[in-house]
Amino acid sequence: MTVREQQEVSAVQGSADPQARADGPARRPRPFRGPLRAELTRWFGPVAGATVLVALLFAMADKADLWLIEWVSTAEHLRTAGLLVGGPLTAAAACWQGGRERRRGTRDLLATMPRTPLRRAVFAAAPTILWPVVGYLLTAAACLVATWRYASYGSPWVSLIAADATALGALGVLGFLAGRVVPWRLAPPVVAVGTYLALGLPGYSESAIAWLSPALDYSSPWGRPLWWYAPVSMAWTAGLAGAALLAYAARRRVTALVPLAAAATAAALLMQLGDEGPWRPDPAASALVCDDGTPQVCASRVHARMLPGASAALAGLFSKLRGVPNVPARVVESESSEAHGTDAPVSGWDTYFRRNQVTQPELFALNAAAGVADPAFFCPTSDTRTPADDISSAVIDWLAPIPGRDDPLAAPPPPLYTRTLTRLRTMPERERTRWLGGYLATAHSCHLQRVTAP
Known part of the structure; x- marks a missing residue:
C-alpha cells in the first residue's frame, strides 16, 4: 500500500469514528527542539554576535584605505580587528554567560539533571562562542567582497580567516570558564582588559614566545603564508581551549591531556617561525x-x-x-x-x-x-x-x-x-x-x- 493510500484510509477511518471527530484533526508532531537550539535562540547570544559584527565593521571601515589594496593587507587587518577588537568583546560576553547559573541560583538544580556537566557547559557556552564567530565571518566576507574590486593579484587567504575564527571561538571558551570559576560580577570587564593585553603585548616583544599570540602578524605585500601556519595556529588555540574545558567539566579530567599535547606541539612549531614570521617571499607577487x-x-x-x-x-x-x-x-x-x-x-x-x-x-x-x-x-x-x-x-x-x-x-x-x-x-x-x-x-x-x- 502506498503512502497516499494509507493517508486516505486513515482519513476514512477518522471520519467514520465519532470519537475521532469529537477530538478534532490529529496534530502533527512538533519539530525537534533540543537544548542547543534553545540556547542559541536566547537573546544574549545574537546580541553578542551583533555587537561583534558592528564593532568589527566599524573598525574595518575606519581603516578601509589601508587594506583595500591587496589580499595580504585585508587578511592582516582582519586578524588585528577580529582579535584585538572582537576578542575582548567575545571573552567578556562569554564570561557573563558563564556566571548565569550562579546569578540565577540554579546550579544545584541543574546538577540533579541526567545531562553530564560537560554537555551542560558546552550548551551554555555555545551562544557566546558561535554567534561572535558568525559576526567575524560575516565581516570577513564583506571585506573580501570589497577587496575583490581593488586587488590586482592573488586570492583571499581563507586559511588565515579560519584560524582567526578558531582563535575567537577559543577566547569565548576561556572567557566562559573564567565566568564559571570567578564569582565576581566585575569579572567580564576584567577579562576583556586581560584578553586585550594578552593578545597585544606580545607584539612589543622580540622573544619567540610572541608568535603564540594569534593576533600577532607580520606580513609583506609580496609574501604568502606558510602552508602549515593556519592549521598549526588552529591546533594551538583550539587545543588550549579544549584542554581547559575538559579539565573543568569532563568526568575523566585526564582526557584533557590529549588537546593539551596538541596545543604544546603546535606552540613548539609556532616558536620556530623566527624573525620572518609566517610569511615568505612570493616571487610571482613581486x-x-x-x-x-x-x-x-x-x-x-x-x-x-x-x-x-x-x-x-x-x-x-x-x-x-x-x-x-x-x-x-x-x-x-x-x-x-x-x-x-x-x-x-x-x-x-x-x-x-x-x-x-x-x-x-x-x-x-x-x-x-x-x-x-x-x-x-x-x-x-x-x-x-x-x-x-x-x-x-x-x-x-x-x-x-x-x-x-x-x-x-x-x-x-x-x-x-x-x-x-x-x-x-x-x-x-x-x-x-x-x-x-x-x-x-x-x-x-x-x-x-x-x-x-x-
Whole structure:
C-alpha cells in the first residue's frame, strides 16, 4: 500500500469514528527542539554576535584605505580587528554567560539533571562562542567582497580567516570558564582588559614566545603564508581551549591531556617561525608589470592596478626628461625583487595611493625624481655634505616641484642650491638638456667630484 493510500484510509477511518471527530484533526508532531537550539535562540547570544559584527565593521571601515589594496593587507587587518577588537568583546560576553547559573541560583538544580556537566557547559557556552564567530565571518566576507574590486593579484587567504575564527571561538571558551570559576560580577570587564593585553603585548616583544599570540602578524605585500601556519595556529588555540574545558567539566579530567599535547606541539612549531614570521617571499607577487611609456613605469604585480595613476602622476616629470640622455629606461617600484641597478627606484605606492588612485601625485613624483637624479640611490653615501648634494637637491626640486614648499620660518637653503635651481629655471632648453645628460651620467657613475653646477 502506498503512502497516499494509507493517508486516505486513515482519513476514512477518522471520519467514520465519532470519537475521532469529537477530538478534532490529529496534530502533527512538533519539530525537534533540543537544548542547543534553545540556547542559541536566547537573546544574549545574537546580541553578542551583533555587537561583534558592528564593532568589527566599524573598525574595518575606519581603516578601509589601508587594506583595500591587496589580499595580504585585508587578511592582516582582519586578524588585528577580529582579535584585538572582537576578542575582548567575545571573552567578556562569554564570561557573563558563564556566571548565569550562579546569578540565577540554579546550579544545584541543574546538577540533579541526567545531562553530564560537560554537555551542560558546552550548551551554555555555545551562544557566546558561535554567534561572535558568525559576526567575524560575516565581516570577513564583506571585506573580501570589497577587496575583490581593488586587488590586482592573488586570492583571499581563507586559511588565515579560519584560524582567526578558531582563535575567537577559543577566547569565548576561556572567557566562559573564567565566568564559571570567578564569582565576581566585575569579572567580564576584567577579562576583556586581560584578553586585550594578552593578545597585544606580545607584539612589543622580540622573544619567540610572541608568535603564540594569534593576533600577532607580520606580513609583506609580496609574501604568502606558510602552508602549515593556519592549521598549526588552529591546533594551538583550539587545543588550549579544549584542554581547559575538559579539565573543568569532563568526568575523566585526564582526557584533557590529549588537546593539551596538541596545543604544546603546535606552540613548539609556532616558536620556530623566527624573525620572518609566517610569511615568505612570493616571487610571482613581486614580478614587474610595466606600461608602454618612455621611460616605462613598472609596478609589482600586487600594485598593477595603480599603474594608470602612477603614469599620470609622473607625466610632468617625464616631459622635463624628454630628450635628455642617460635617463634610466624604467622607473621601478623600489621594493620589487626584479629591479635592476640601472632602473630608477620609486617608493610610496602604499603611501600615496588609496584604492588604486594616487592621492598625492606631487610627492609621488618627487620620489621618482629622487630615484632618477639622487646619487644616494646609486653610490655609497657618507655623512659629509658635498657640493654634489646641493646640486642634486636642486635638480630634484626642478624636476618635481612641490607647491607651497617654501617655508618662511625654515632655514635659508645653501647658496649653491639656490643658484643651481635658478639657473635650471632660466637657462635655454637645449643647454639645460645637455647639462642634465652630463649630470645624470656623472651621478650614475658615482664620480661625484666631477659634478659641476650649470
